[in-house]
Amino acid sequence: MKTKNVVLGLAVIAMGFTSCKNETEMKAEKTVDSYEKYVDSVGKVAEVDAKANWAAVEAGYEARTAEAEAALENFKDKTKAQERLHASKAKYAELKAKYEAQVAAEQKAKAETTTAATGNGLRDTFFGGKLGEDMNFNWVNKDNILSVYQNFVDTFNKNKDSYSREDFDKIKTWYEALDAHKNKVEKEGLTSKDNLQIAKLKLEFAPKFKWERMTAKADENAKAKE
Structure with a gap:
Protein backbone atom coordinates (compact mmCIF):
# COMPACT_ATOMS: atom_id res chain seq x y z
CA MET A 1 0.00 0.00 0.00
CA LYS A 2 2.80 2.35 0.96
CA THR A 3 4.67 1.51 -2.23
CA LYS A 4 1.57 2.22 -4.26
CA ASN A 5 1.21 5.63 -2.64
CA VAL A 6 4.85 6.44 -3.35
CA VAL A 7 4.43 5.52 -7.01
CA LEU A 8 1.27 7.61 -7.24
CA GLY A 9 3.08 10.50 -5.57
CA LEU A 10 5.94 10.33 -8.04
CA ALA A 11 3.45 10.17 -10.88
CA VAL A 12 1.73 13.30 -9.64
CA ILE A 13 5.08 15.08 -9.32
CA ALA A 14 6.04 13.98 -12.81
CA MET A 15 2.74 15.23 -14.16
CA GLY A 16 3.40 18.52 -12.39
CA PHE A 17 6.80 18.83 -14.07
CA THR A 18 5.29 17.93 -17.43
CA SER A 19 2.49 20.44 -16.97
CA CYS A 20 4.97 23.12 -15.92
CA LYS A 21 7.22 22.35 -18.86
CA ASN A 22 4.32 22.41 -21.28
CA GLU A 23 3.17 25.70 -19.86
CA THR A 24 6.67 27.16 -20.27
CA GLU A 25 6.90 25.97 -23.85
CA MET A 26 3.43 27.31 -24.61
CA LYS A 27 4.50 30.69 -23.31
CA ALA A 28 7.61 30.53 -25.49
CA GLU A 29 5.41 29.58 -28.45
CA LYS A 30 3.23 32.64 -27.84
CA THR A 31 6.34 34.84 -27.68
CA VAL A 32 7.58 33.61 -31.05
CA ASP A 33 4.06 33.90 -32.50
CA SER A 34 3.93 37.51 -31.29
CA TYR A 35 7.30 38.17 -32.91
CA GLU A 36 6.15 36.76 -36.25
CA LYS A 37 2.89 38.70 -36.13
CA TYR A 38 4.75 41.93 -35.35
CA VAL A 39 6.98 41.53 -38.39
CA ASP A 40 3.95 40.71 -40.54
CA SER A 41 2.14 43.79 -39.21
CA VAL A 42 5.06 46.04 -40.19
CA GLY A 43 4.64 44.88 -43.78
CA LYS A 44 0.94 45.75 -43.68
CA VAL A 45 1.38 49.28 -42.35
CA ALA A 46 1.03 52.05 -44.91
CA GLU A 47 4.48 53.04 -46.18
CA VAL A 48 4.03 56.69 -45.25
CA ASP A 49 3.14 55.74 -41.67
CA ALA A 50 5.93 53.19 -41.38
CA LYS A 51 8.56 55.68 -42.57
CA ALA A 52 7.22 58.45 -40.34
CA ASN A 53 7.36 56.22 -37.27
CA TRP A 54 10.32 54.05 -38.15
CA ALA A 55 12.19 54.74 -34.91
CA ALA A 56 9.26 53.33 -32.91
CA VAL A 57 8.93 50.37 -35.31
CA GLU A 58 12.62 49.59 -34.91
CA ALA A 59 12.45 49.84 -31.11
CA GLY A 60 9.48 47.46 -31.03
CA TYR A 61 11.26 45.04 -33.31
CA GLU A 62 14.44 45.00 -31.22
CA ALA A 63 12.47 44.34 -28.02
CA ARG A 64 10.48 41.49 -29.56
CA THR A 65 13.59 39.99 -31.14
CA ALA A 66 15.29 39.82 -27.74
CA GLU A 67 12.22 38.18 -26.19
CA ALA A 68 11.89 35.65 -29.00
CA GLU A 69 15.58 34.70 -28.88
CA ALA A 70 15.37 34.22 -25.11
CA ALA A 71 12.27 32.04 -25.55
CA LEU A 72 14.17 29.59 -27.78
CA GLU A 73 15.63 27.95 -24.69
CA ASN A 74 12.17 26.72 -23.72
CA PHE A 75 11.42 24.82 -26.95
CA LYS A 76 11.81 21.09 -27.31
CA ASP A 77 12.50 21.57 -31.00
CA LYS A 78 14.81 24.57 -30.97
CA THR A 79 15.81 24.05 -34.59
CA LYS A 80 12.29 24.55 -35.88
CA ALA A 81 11.74 27.59 -33.67
CA GLN A 82 15.07 29.04 -34.80
CA GLU A 83 14.03 28.62 -38.44
CA ARG A 84 10.86 30.59 -37.73
CA LEU A 85 12.93 33.40 -36.22
CA HIS A 86 15.33 33.42 -39.16
CA ALA A 87 12.43 33.65 -41.61
CA SER A 88 10.90 36.62 -39.78
CA LYS A 89 14.29 38.31 -39.45
CA ALA A 90 14.86 38.00 -43.19
CA LYS A 91 11.40 39.43 -43.88
CA TYR A 92 12.05 42.37 -41.55
CA ALA A 93 15.49 43.00 -43.03
CA GLU A 94 13.91 43.23 -46.47
CA LEU A 95 11.29 45.70 -45.25
CA LYS A 96 13.92 47.76 -43.44
CA ALA A 97 16.14 47.94 -46.52
CA LYS A 98 13.20 49.08 -48.63
CA TYR A 99 12.12 51.82 -46.22
CA GLU A 100 15.66 53.03 -45.56
CA ALA A 101 16.30 53.26 -49.31
CA GLN A 102 13.14 55.31 -49.75
CA VAL A 103 13.99 57.59 -46.83
CA ALA A 104 17.52 58.08 -48.17
CA ALA A 105 16.15 58.98 -51.61
CA GLU A 106 13.66 61.42 -50.10
CA GLN A 107 16.34 63.04 -47.95
CA LYS A 108 18.63 63.39 -50.95
CA ALA A 109 15.87 65.03 -52.98
CA LYS A 110 15.06 67.33 -50.08
CA ALA A 111 18.72 68.25 -49.66
CA GLU A 112 19.03 69.03 -53.36
CA THR A 113 15.92 71.20 -53.20
CA THR A 114 17.22 72.96 -50.10
CA THR A 115 20.59 73.52 -51.72
CA ALA A 116 18.95 75.04 -54.76
CA ALA A 117 16.76 77.23 -52.59
CA THR A 118 19.53 78.31 -50.25
CA GLY A 119 21.97 78.92 -53.10
CA ASN A 120 20.29 82.25 -53.80
CA GLY A 121 19.96 82.90 -50.09
CA LEU A 122 23.67 82.41 -49.55
CA ARG A 123 24.48 84.70 -52.46
CA ASP A 124 22.09 87.31 -51.09
CA THR A 125 23.92 87.41 -47.75
CA PHE A 126 27.06 88.48 -49.58
CA PHE A 127 25.47 90.90 -52.02
CA GLY A 128 22.22 92.00 -50.43
CA GLY A 129 20.06 90.40 -53.09
Whole structure:
Protein backbone atom coordinates (compact mmCIF):
# COMPACT_ATOMS: atom_id res chain seq x y z
CA MET A 1 0.00 0.00 0.00
CA LYS A 2 2.80 2.35 0.96
CA THR A 3 4.67 1.51 -2.23
CA LYS A 4 1.57 2.22 -4.26
CA ASN A 5 1.21 5.63 -2.64
CA VAL A 6 4.85 6.44 -3.35
CA VAL A 7 4.43 5.52 -7.01
CA LEU A 8 1.27 7.61 -7.24
CA GLY A 9 3.08 10.50 -5.57
CA LEU A 10 5.94 10.33 -8.04
CA ALA A 11 3.45 10.17 -10.88
CA VAL A 12 1.73 13.30 -9.64
CA ILE A 13 5.08 15.08 -9.32
CA ALA A 14 6.04 13.98 -12.81
CA MET A 15 2.74 15.23 -14.16
CA GLY A 16 3.40 18.52 -12.39
CA PHE A 17 6.80 18.83 -14.07
CA THR A 18 5.29 17.93 -17.43
CA SER A 19 2.49 20.44 -16.97
CA CYS A 20 4.97 23.12 -15.92
CA LYS A 21 7.22 22.35 -18.86
CA ASN A 22 4.32 22.41 -21.28
CA GLU A 23 3.17 25.70 -19.86
CA THR A 24 6.67 27.16 -20.27
CA GLU A 25 6.90 25.97 -23.85
CA MET A 26 3.43 27.31 -24.61
CA LYS A 27 4.50 30.69 -23.31
CA ALA A 28 7.61 30.53 -25.49
CA GLU A 29 5.41 29.58 -28.45
CA LYS A 30 3.23 32.64 -27.84
CA THR A 31 6.34 34.84 -27.68
CA VAL A 32 7.58 33.61 -31.05
CA ASP A 33 4.06 33.90 -32.50
CA SER A 34 3.93 37.51 -31.29
CA TYR A 35 7.30 38.17 -32.91
CA GLU A 36 6.15 36.76 -36.25
CA LYS A 37 2.89 38.70 -36.13
CA TYR A 38 4.75 41.93 -35.35
CA VAL A 39 6.98 41.53 -38.39
CA ASP A 40 3.95 40.71 -40.54
CA SER A 41 2.14 43.79 -39.21
CA VAL A 42 5.06 46.04 -40.19
CA GLY A 43 4.64 44.88 -43.78
CA LYS A 44 0.94 45.75 -43.68
CA VAL A 45 1.38 49.28 -42.35
CA ALA A 46 1.03 52.05 -44.91
CA GLU A 47 4.48 53.04 -46.18
CA VAL A 48 4.03 56.69 -45.25
CA ASP A 49 3.14 55.74 -41.67
CA ALA A 50 5.93 53.19 -41.38
CA LYS A 51 8.56 55.68 -42.57
CA ALA A 52 7.22 58.45 -40.34
CA ASN A 53 7.36 56.22 -37.27
CA TRP A 54 10.32 54.05 -38.15
CA ALA A 55 12.19 54.74 -34.91
CA ALA A 56 9.26 53.33 -32.91
CA VAL A 57 8.93 50.37 -35.31
CA GLU A 58 12.62 49.59 -34.91
CA ALA A 59 12.45 49.84 -31.11
CA GLY A 60 9.48 47.46 -31.03
CA TYR A 61 11.26 45.04 -33.31
CA GLU A 62 14.44 45.00 -31.22
CA ALA A 63 12.47 44.34 -28.02
CA ARG A 64 10.48 41.49 -29.56
CA THR A 65 13.59 39.99 -31.14
CA ALA A 66 15.29 39.82 -27.74
CA GLU A 67 12.22 38.18 -26.19
CA ALA A 68 11.89 35.65 -29.00
CA GLU A 69 15.58 34.70 -28.88
CA ALA A 70 15.37 34.22 -25.11
CA ALA A 71 12.27 32.04 -25.55
CA LEU A 72 14.17 29.59 -27.78
CA GLU A 73 15.63 27.95 -24.69
CA ASN A 74 12.17 26.72 -23.72
CA PHE A 75 11.42 24.82 -26.95
CA LYS A 76 11.81 21.09 -27.31
CA ASP A 77 12.50 21.57 -31.00
CA LYS A 78 14.81 24.57 -30.97
CA THR A 79 15.81 24.05 -34.59
CA LYS A 80 12.29 24.55 -35.88
CA ALA A 81 11.74 27.59 -33.67
CA GLN A 82 15.07 29.04 -34.80
CA GLU A 83 14.03 28.62 -38.44
CA ARG A 84 10.86 30.59 -37.73
CA LEU A 85 12.93 33.40 -36.22
CA HIS A 86 15.33 33.42 -39.16
CA ALA A 87 12.43 33.65 -41.61
CA SER A 88 10.90 36.62 -39.78
CA LYS A 89 14.29 38.31 -39.45
CA ALA A 90 14.86 38.00 -43.19
CA LYS A 91 11.40 39.43 -43.88
CA TYR A 92 12.05 42.37 -41.55
CA ALA A 93 15.49 43.00 -43.03
CA GLU A 94 13.91 43.23 -46.47
CA LEU A 95 11.29 45.70 -45.25
CA LYS A 96 13.92 47.76 -43.44
CA ALA A 97 16.14 47.94 -46.52
CA LYS A 98 13.20 49.08 -48.63
CA TYR A 99 12.12 51.82 -46.22
CA GLU A 100 15.66 53.03 -45.56
CA ALA A 101 16.30 53.26 -49.31
CA GLN A 102 13.14 55.31 -49.75
CA VAL A 103 13.99 57.59 -46.83
CA ALA A 104 17.52 58.08 -48.17
CA ALA A 105 16.15 58.98 -51.61
CA GLU A 106 13.66 61.42 -50.10
CA GLN A 107 16.34 63.04 -47.95
CA LYS A 108 18.63 63.39 -50.95
CA ALA A 109 15.87 65.03 -52.98
CA LYS A 110 15.06 67.33 -50.08
CA ALA A 111 18.72 68.25 -49.66
CA GLU A 112 19.03 69.03 -53.36
CA THR A 113 15.92 71.20 -53.20
CA THR A 114 17.22 72.96 -50.10
CA THR A 115 20.59 73.52 -51.72
CA ALA A 116 18.95 75.04 -54.76
CA ALA A 117 16.76 77.23 -52.59
CA THR A 118 19.53 78.31 -50.25
CA GLY A 119 21.97 78.92 -53.10
CA ASN A 120 20.29 82.25 -53.80
CA GLY A 121 19.96 82.90 -50.09
CA LEU A 122 23.67 82.41 -49.55
CA ARG A 123 24.48 84.70 -52.46
CA ASP A 124 22.09 87.31 -51.09
CA THR A 125 23.92 87.41 -47.75
CA PHE A 126 27.06 88.48 -49.58
CA PHE A 127 25.47 90.90 -52.02
CA GLY A 128 22.22 92.00 -50.43
CA GLY A 129 20.06 90.40 -53.09
CA LYS A 130 21.55 92.56 -55.84
CA LEU A 131 23.57 89.90 -57.62
CA GLY A 132 21.62 87.58 -59.91
CA GLU A 133 22.54 84.20 -61.36
CA ASP A 134 23.95 85.99 -64.39
CA MET A 135 26.79 87.29 -62.18
CA ASN A 136 26.28 90.80 -63.53
CA PHE A 137 28.13 93.32 -61.33
CA ASN A 138 27.04 96.42 -63.22
CA TRP A 139 25.39 97.71 -60.05
CA VAL A 140 28.83 97.90 -58.38
CA ASN A 141 30.59 101.19 -59.08
CA LYS A 142 33.41 103.36 -57.77
CA ASP A 143 31.16 104.81 -55.08
CA ASN A 144 29.92 101.58 -53.53
CA ILE A 145 32.53 98.94 -54.33
CA LEU A 146 34.32 99.41 -51.00
CA SER A 147 31.10 98.73 -49.09
CA VAL A 148 30.49 95.65 -51.26
CA TYR A 149 33.91 94.25 -50.37
CA GLN A 150 33.43 95.16 -46.72
CA ASN A 151 30.08 93.36 -46.54
CA PHE A 152 31.55 90.36 -48.35
CA VAL A 153 34.42 90.00 -45.85
CA ASP A 154 32.22 90.71 -42.82
CA THR A 155 29.66 88.13 -43.95
CA PHE A 156 32.35 85.52 -44.47
CA ASN A 157 33.92 86.17 -41.05
CA LYS A 158 30.53 85.90 -39.37
CA ASN A 159 29.42 82.65 -40.99
CA LYS A 160 32.62 80.87 -42.05
CA ASP A 161 32.09 77.99 -39.60
CA SER A 162 28.72 77.11 -41.11
CA TYR A 163 29.76 76.81 -44.75
CA SER A 164 29.93 73.48 -46.55
CA ARG A 165 32.54 72.58 -49.14
CA GLU A 166 30.05 73.42 -51.88
CA ASP A 167 29.40 76.81 -50.25
CA PHE A 168 33.11 77.61 -50.28
CA ASP A 169 33.26 76.79 -53.98
CA LYS A 170 30.39 79.21 -54.67
CA ILE A 171 31.95 81.93 -52.51
CA LYS A 172 35.22 81.55 -54.39
CA THR A 173 33.43 82.02 -57.72
CA TRP A 174 31.61 85.13 -56.50
CA TYR A 175 34.76 86.64 -55.02
CA GLU A 176 36.74 86.11 -58.20
CA ALA A 177 33.92 87.67 -60.24
CA LEU A 178 33.87 90.69 -57.92
CA ASP A 179 37.63 91.03 -58.28
CA ALA A 180 37.34 90.91 -62.05
CA HIS A 181 34.75 93.68 -61.96
CA LYS A 182 37.02 95.76 -59.72
CA ASN A 183 39.49 96.11 -62.60
CA LYS A 184 36.77 97.84 -64.58
CA VAL A 185 35.77 100.08 -61.68
CA GLU A 186 39.35 101.24 -61.18
CA LYS A 187 39.26 102.77 -64.66
CA GLU A 188 36.09 104.65 -63.74
CA GLY A 189 37.80 106.76 -61.12
CA LEU A 190 38.10 104.61 -57.97
CA THR A 191 39.83 106.76 -55.36
CA SER A 192 43.24 105.77 -54.05
CA LYS A 193 41.86 105.74 -50.50
CA ASP A 194 39.09 103.26 -51.35
CA ASN A 195 41.48 101.18 -53.42
CA LEU A 196 43.84 100.94 -50.46
CA GLN A 197 41.03 99.88 -48.13
CA ILE A 198 39.94 97.21 -50.59
CA ALA A 199 43.53 95.96 -50.80
CA LYS A 200 43.59 95.59 -47.00
CA LEU A 201 40.32 93.66 -47.05
CA LYS A 202 41.63 91.37 -49.77
CA LEU A 203 44.81 90.78 -47.81
CA GLU A 204 42.74 89.85 -44.76
CA PHE A 205 40.33 87.66 -46.68
CA ALA A 206 42.56 85.59 -48.98
CA PRO A 207 44.56 83.53 -46.46
CA LYS A 208 41.59 83.11 -44.14
CA PHE A 209 39.38 81.87 -46.96
CA LYS A 210 42.05 79.46 -48.20
CA TRP A 211 42.44 77.95 -44.72
CA GLU A 212 38.72 77.62 -44.03
CA ARG A 213 38.04 76.08 -47.43
CA MET A 214 40.85 73.59 -47.04
CA THR A 215 39.64 72.65 -43.54
CA ALA A 216 36.07 72.18 -44.75
CA LYS A 217 37.21 69.79 -47.48
CA ALA A 218 39.34 67.83 -45.02
CA ASP A 219 36.43 67.53 -42.58
CA GLU A 220 34.05 66.28 -45.26
CA ASN A 221 36.59 63.75 -46.53
CA ALA A 222 37.07 62.47 -42.98
CA LYS A 223 33.31 62.10 -42.50
CA ALA A 224 33.01 60.29 -45.82
CA LYS A 225 35.62 57.73 -44.73
CA GLU A 226 33.71 57.11 -41.52
